[in-house]
Amino acid sequence: MFRRMSILTVLLATGATVGFAQTEQETPLPYVYGIYFECDVARQEIADEIMELVMAPAFDAAVDSGTVTSWGWLSHHTGAKWRRLLYHSASDLDALFAALASVNESIDERHPELGRLFSEICGTHEDYVWRSVTGSRGGNVGTDRGDAGFSVYMECDMTREARADEIVKEVFAPIFDRHVTAGELMSWGWMEHVIGGVYRRIWTMSAADHSALLKARTAIIGEMTEADQEASQEFDSICGSHQDYMWDIVHEKP
Secondary structure (H helix, E strand, C coil), X not given: CHHHHCHHHCCCECECCCCCCCCCCCCXXXXXXXXXXXXXXXXXXXXXXXXXXXXXXXXXXXXXXCCCCEEEEEEEEECCCCCEEEEEEECCHHHHXXXXXXXXXXXXXXXXXXXXXHHHHCCEEEEEEEEEEEEHHHHCXXXXXXXXXXXXXXXXXXXXXXXXXXXXHHHHHHHHHHHHHCCCCCEEEEEEEEECCCCCEEEEEEECCHHHHHHHHHHHHHHHHHHCHHHHHHHHHHCCEEEEEEEEEEEEEC
């Protein structure tokens, strides 16, 4: 199904997560493959139905078998041209790509006609592979997220982006964690670019609904500046351009 759209030529959460940021991991932080679709707005709900009927069982089975650690389907709420996001995560790149190939084969064999219809509706896409750096639950992806997601896709200076990671871990992570502990956010995450386009980092967060999410985001922005104005300015100088998206989190497992 997805091979017809050249997806295998290549992903947070989106995407993103509940717990506290951790400096040491018992298990490797996951890789995330994100497929960002442009779809026919008049027919995108049909693509959602195909996802529910065809994709969801295949990816659910992949999670159950341990082939992937998580997956999700997100719907555009506010943002630019991407209308849908399909993601899955795994512990390493080999597992990430092998899982996609396996799911593709399963869908192509069982529902080729629906695969073609999906490709007609959502015929353009961008692929990204991300790797989690930190976040709630230590940067793991996929469970205990709210129904509303916010993603900030950042363009960064590649020569200094590691410093941006340090600032996130040392200055910003405690702020996000406090809002998770308070129940204002359900998850957050920070991921680095591995494969894809111009965006070098992605910041994700989720909450029970978009109203709560925006309220928490506004408070966090103010606290980030107050916590360390110099670090905030340095961060902005490294990752100075971004694109915001708000997502409805339609389906996730686990």
